[in-house]
Amino acid sequence: MTDEIFEIFLATPPGLEETLLLEVMEAGFKRPETTGGGVTIWGDWRDVWRANLTLRGTSKVLARVGDFRAFHLAQLDKRSRKYAWGDILTKGQSVKVDVATNKKSKIYHAGAAVERIERAIAEEFGATIAEGLEDADLVIKARIDDNNVILSVDTSGDGLHKRGHKQAMGKAPMRETMAAMFLRACGYDGHEPVLDPMCGSGTFLIEAAEIARNMMAGRARAFSFERLATYDAAAVQSIRDAWQTRPSDQRFYGSDRNVNVIGSAGENAARAGVADMCTFTPTPVSSISRPDGPAGLVIVNPPYGARVGKKKDLFALYGAFGDKMRAEFKGWRVGMITTDTQLAEATKLPWLPTEAPIAHGGLKVKLFRTDPL
Ligand SMILES: C[S@@+](CC[C@H](N)C(=O)[O-])C[C@H]1O[C@@H](n2cnc3c(N)ncnc32)[C@H](O)[C@@H]1O
Known part of the structure; x- marks a missing residue:
């Protein structure tokens, strides 16, 4: 694991950002700021693991793993092929890409962008591409904003409201x-x-x-971060061990x-x-x-x-x-x-x-x- 720090996005339903911010600040994460639909912090992989394991209010933890400019699909294709997927992905995991783009970007067709990035991952790294987001072992999110492609990986997997011990539900359960x-x-x-x-x-x-x-909120469940190349089982265990009830x-x-x-x-x-x-x-x-x-x-x-x-x-x-x-x-x-x-x-x-x-x-x-x- 490197000590490099990067932006980490903690998602929450819009309207709860300020409440999540309080939890994130109390937990001592660095540079917390609210944005639409979540809180961003800066940290390393240890912070990604700790956020997943311990925060009660976030629904997903997304780690920003890269960005590059792309003004058209051929450039997106080329730069996606050059990205070092092996730094993030491990062999044998199926991957799906999810793209959000906006009007400020020349690449406006999310489906075409998904296709280019997935093909790059399949051909350059050798990953299997999953049918849908639900079937994928790992989900890469690409946000194309003002011709800047921001790559993040979903490090949680199942939404974090799934604590791992609720089997029986009534009607309309609260997350x-x-x-x-x-x-x-x-x-x-x-x-x-x-x-x-x-x-x-x-x-x-x-x-x-x-x-x-x-x-600990996430004590009874698995996370996508366990499938990433950056996973360090001993370091994650040390976070679990240090936690005090x-x-x-x-x-x-x-x-x-x-x-x-x-x-x-x-x-x-x-x-x-x-x-x-x-x-x-x-x-x-x-x-x-x-x-x-x-x-x-x-x-x-x-x-x-x-x-x-x-x-x-x-x-x-x-x-x-x-x-x-x-x-x-x-x-x-x-x-x-x-x-x-x-x-x-x-x-x-x-x-x-x-x-x-x-x-x-x-x-x-x-x-x-x-x-x-
Ligand atoms: C929206 S659900 C609550 C869900 C709950 N917070 C959860 O997470 O599972 C509303 C609940 O109110 C209960 N309920 C409806 N009328 C009731 C009454 N008169 N007295 C007590 N409970 C009632 C229903 O049985 C239902 O479980």
């Missing part, structure tokens, strides 16, 4: 990466109880419990009216190694009770009209949730993720001003937050 960012945006730092009264597969509570014990007996309370998803939440928590901190109960939101002990955070993403259930039926549900909070959860903060401001208002909770909406599963969601009730 773990987003759940972690929403918890952070609600001021959660691992030192208070969390309750989710419509917890589905338990995503918020499992993330919260892992944060409380400072468990902390003891916590914080409590996490999940309930849902759907008995089946409550069972799945328990199984997911057990696989994540946090079952001893979590209690899951099959209860409708109107019947939950305030846990004994100190106040903490209630976080919830109730069904939204466009995804699960019909909007007109949801007003009563949001209203019942709000009534419960106002009657019994004095001192607790509330965070609610929903698509619909009118539904949020139906809770009659004292929402703080909201931030920009966030793209989630083809919809735009917003985080609504209160101060302690």
Whole structure:
């Protein structure tokens, strides 16, 4: 491994960049800056591995591995053939190229650019080209901006919301990466109880419990970086070994009216190694009770009209949730993720001003937050 430093892009859904920036700064990465859809840092391969293994909020880690100018396809072909693919790729891995170009570039046809770069990789390096992005062992991303071809490699593989221990899912699960960012945006730092009264597969509570014990986000999964020529297994192991969890007996309370998803939440928590901190109960939101002990955070993403259930039926549900909070959860903060401001208002909770909406599963969601009730 060389100590050369390069730009590393940490992707996140647009709208969560500032929250991810806070996590990245706390983790001590160098020169963090927000850009559209993510945060860039500068670092070496050790930083790429550490970002994949430890950050909770990023959905992908892309390492910038080269750039060159190309004003037309023949030049793209020639310069792609000259690129030292052996510095990045290893033999026997299938590769797919993904190109994004823009109007400032003379090469405007992404498909033709993909074809040139893939042919260069196949003929000069001898890699097999995969059918689609999903089938590829490794994905090279080329962004052609103002006639500059910027090559990056996807070092994560599967999206980083796949922590590796969730098998059972309810309807409309929250991505773990987003759940972690929403918890952070609600001021959660691992030192208070969390309750989710419509917890589905338990995503918020499992993330919260892992944060409380400072468990490494990526401890149970594989990454594309393990297939790259730059991979150093001993160095990656040393990052894992240096990581320190902390003891916590914080409590996490999940309930849902759907008995089946409550069972799945328990199984997911057990696989994540946090079952001893979590209690899951099959209860409708109107019947939950305030846990004994100190106040903490209630976080919830109730069904939204466009995804699960019909909007007109949801007003009563949001209203019942709000009534419960106002009657019994004095001192607790509330965070609610929903698509619909009118539904949020139906809770009659004292929402703080909201931030920009966030793209989630083809919809735009917003985080609504209160101060302690
Ligand atoms: C959008 S999903 C939540 C997904 C969850 N955050 C996850 O990551 O899996 C909404 C959940 O609200 C639950 N729900 C709907 N009405 C409810 C009610 N009256 N009481 C409790 N839970 C309810 C549904 O069963 C569903 O699991």
